[in-house]
Amino acid sequence: MRVIVAALGDDAAAPGVVAAAAAVGRLFAAEVELVNVREDGPAAAAEAAAAAAGLTLATLPGDPYSALSAAAEREDVVALVLAADGAPKAGHRLSHITRQLITSVSKPVVVVPAGYAASGRIARVLVPLDGTPASAAALRGTVEMAAEAEVEVVLVHVLDVSNLPAFGDQVAHEVRTWSDAFIARNAPTAHGARLELRVGRPAAGIEEALQESQADLLALGWSRELTEGRAAVVSELLAAAGVPVLLTAATVSSG
């Protein structure tokens, strides 16, 4: 049985995490397991959120990072769902624990923004692709999973000075032909997916596409590094996206 582990804090973010987990669970075709890590008694907010969703809440002992890491690495666990930051008025910053976990666990991690309000099932996922084999490989599983779950896939690619196309030719045809080729190279299993193109800063372009497409989930491939100068786009999107962000680690292609 496939399992998604959703970590609830004893805070206002708990209901959002529960709702996101339920939606993502359907995408992953997985059961949802709600957990709360604490040493000193029940977490009322977390318990209430679980109860409202008709789910039980398991309490894990130990420190949150170790406990959630261990949970994520279980063989039956396919993804981890975390709040970005449960603190009141946290805005969109990541909590320390969330930062630690997203940069360390090997499984996909869904980061739920503060104040996320449940909207039911995920009907549409936005998948940015930067055109590199690593990006394509990282997100291939997500694309295939979405197809399986009958979730609409919207791909987005942001052009900047470094990768502007050479020829424009006849725009209506060229964009279509180019897009078909792009999808064939980067998301060959995304049958029927449409490709949104933007020009400019990657994060800005993706955000714009996210808003216009009204996607319920943003799927990003990344390097799992949030050190200075790395993953700037991911950082910006984690801060700005108003929908859950599914982070999947990109590995260098061996092909």
Add this chain to the structure above:
Amino acid sequence: MTPPAMAVDGPRYEALIFDWDGTAVPDRSADASHLRALVADASRLGLDLAVVTGTHVENVDEQLAVRPDGAGELHMLVNRGSEVFRVDPQGLVLIERRTASPQEDAALDAAAALTVERLAQQGLEARVVSQRLNRRKIDLIPEPAWADPPKARIDELLAAVEARLAEHHIQGLVAAVTLAEQAAADAGLAHARVTSDAKHIEIGLTDKTDSARWWFDHLWRRGIAPEQVLVVGDELGPLGGLPGSDSMLLVGVGARAAAVSVGVEPGGVPPGVTLRGGGPAEFARLLERQLALRRVGAMPSVSADARWTLTIDGNDAAHEQARESMLSLVDGRMGTRGSLVAPNGASSPAVLLAGAYRGEGEESALQPAPLWNRLSLRTRDSGPPTRVLDLHAGLLRQTFPGEADVLQFSSLARPGVAVLRALGRRQPLERSSALVVPADAGAEVSLDPERTLMRVELPDGAVEVAATQTVERRGEGALLERIVAYTRTAAQPADEAAGAAPLLASAVAAGREALLIEHRCAWAARWERGDVRIEGDPGLQRAVRLALYHLMGSAADSGEAAIGARSLTGPGYRGHVFWDADVFVVPFLAATHPAAARAALEYRVRRLGASLEAARACGRAGARFAWESAATGFDVTPKVARDRAGHEVEILTGEHEEHIVADVAWACACYVDWSADEEFRRGPGRRLVVETARYWASRLEWDDDGRAHIRGVIGPDEYHEMVDDNAYTNVMARWNLRHAFGETTDADVENAERASWLAAADALVDGLSAGGLYEEFAGFFELEPVVIAELAPRRPIAADLLLGRERVEQGQVVKQADVLMLHHLVPEELAAGSLSANLAYYEPRTAHGSSLSPGVHAALFARDGNMRQALEALALTARIDLDDISDSTAGGVHIAAMASLWQAVVMGFAGVRPRGSELLLDPHLPGSWDVLEFPVIFKGAMLTITITPDETRVRSDRSTRVNFAGRGSTEIGVGETTFATPGAAR
């Protein structure tokens, strides 16, 4: 790959040339009945054979006595290089004979006599024993014991001759031959061919190198490369220090052939020659093996020459679809993408028929036809596949190691007929269906299972496909042979004879080897008239040949040819027809295959009605050809699209890019200039030219000063829309009006109207300003002086994305050659000497945001003598599809860019273009090129133009007017005329 446990070993050769005496027969009195049967079978199995011998044809023919009646040819190359005969069912046909002049004959006699005399001076008795055609034979050992030695005793003969020579202080056979060479020179034969078979010395005007040269040339014209040929002889190795007589078959291109000696070869054989020995019996076994290979269906070979092949190894999902485009099989009517026959997830197979559109309006697109190129192979455990496209023969070979070997072609001799042959494991082949309906067929497809006949309905008819397939066991494997036929039929076909079934039946009746031979011959004939040879840049050479292959396959040569932007190699651009066809592809076709150019123009002729209606609809006279055209000729340009910034943009080209009207007229004139097709010129061509001129005349707006303007258009530079007096549009319109005047008399069009065209032409503003600079459109010079060459990180680049649409519109950023396109197409319409100034001004401002642009610039830089920039632009053009520069080759090859590559080389670097009754030739050869050579057909004359750093040679088969380097018109005669190449450019 050879299926397991085949009864014979390969490889299969496509032609075999063999020596007669000592190789095919032990001597001239031997019984050749077994050989006769083998040769007859070889012809029926499609194997080309040639006998090469020093004797005369009657000797061979009486002994062999065969009259082949199959697809394989038999030639006799006799009299030591002086004659060529073909053996038909009716008998011998003389193909070629070298005839000595009386002076040469006398010189041969004198040379032989002198040789004998000089040998006698050394005390050696020798005799002139034979006066054959173009040679004299001297017997070095005229002793009864050696009267007629068998070849098997060659080593003994050699020893006896050398001993005899040594007795008279002649240092071996080499010295004797040297003596004879000197005698020949002294007798006035500067280039005598002196050979020896140990017993004789022959002094002649020809030798076996002439036979070889003729034979390999002939095979090349049959689509067979030297490496596909087997040479068999008994004297391939040295004899007495001299090259063996059969070794002369391996000089020049013959060096790439496979060679086997069945002789004794006392001096060994050269590297690369396999020594089998065994004499005629071994030759017979070799021939039997070749026939056996054909009977079991062994795979025909393809060329191994990198200059003529595109080889793709392995699987690379990211680039697979672009590769499929480049590997497409094209025959002018049908295109089949070069997909793996055992497709993987990255494959995008497609079969497209020219002009077979589905849908309407801007949704019209080429209908995906049933696929004939699929096999149910199990490739998971096989090694990485290899695909080789033999450009010269139009063959695609696919190898799946351990699983299957596949050969495909789409017959250029029978457009619409395709053949697939596969050798491999039996069960997968038995499971393979001849036809597969593509997933995106999206149309009503009916299948007649008994006849394996599919029909795909179209708005204006149908595509019909018939197929036949056999799978026969071959040892532990199987041979699959599939023949398919595609036709387009009318909505209600009047008779079944027009359908796919009769086309298929005709192909099946011809037989697999005949289909292959005629297909190879058809491609070879196209290359004979359309190849471009560049020595000094192998990478460019291969790129040029890939482009030429696709150009040759882009258009049928009868009926009409709808040449879409991506030809028949992919779904990109939906098969819609743009000016790409008229001003880019037609010139190549007109100069190399006029019938195909005529078909491309027929496409326009048949849409004249729609064009007249379109003009009326916008209140104009004449014909307004659509910017983007498909089945009906009405405009199918999309009205809106999303650009790459994600913005929905209005597409105005359909409504405002009107220069297409003049482009069509220009294509007519180009075709007539090359072909002198008076019937077209006076008939439909004139009609097109007149109606397009009428359009322009009605399109003009006159100002108070009596000048005429064309306002609110889009020129080739599509970054600037709704401009006034676009130079390209206005000058082409002016040319159109003047040309229409020149092509008509008052018998065709009333003089008053004709006169109005001239007046309009004279009044049209053209943007010419001081210094010879043409203003691209009114107000261009006042725009922000953006020089994209200084701003952009690289070119080509989509500048509208780099700088934003607004800045580009308000700046002097040019998408592609616009003013410069005039210098390329109608230089006579422009101020003399204005090319340099306009190149210097506009090229740095050109982003080359269109794949049509770099090739034009290459041509212009070459004409202007700027070799560095010309070669840079040429190299870029050559790599557009090979490197998938646009990241969109997956949708099909850029056929107009490929045409611009030919134009750059021929019209630019060679400076060749027709002008009235003369052909202009003004070469500018880059220092890195040793030779540039290409054929053209000018007013029916077949010309071959060869340009080297020192000279330019023009070979013609009839009198032709040529104007070389602006030195004035000259009538050149039949044969070769040489000019001194102008000095090398900077």
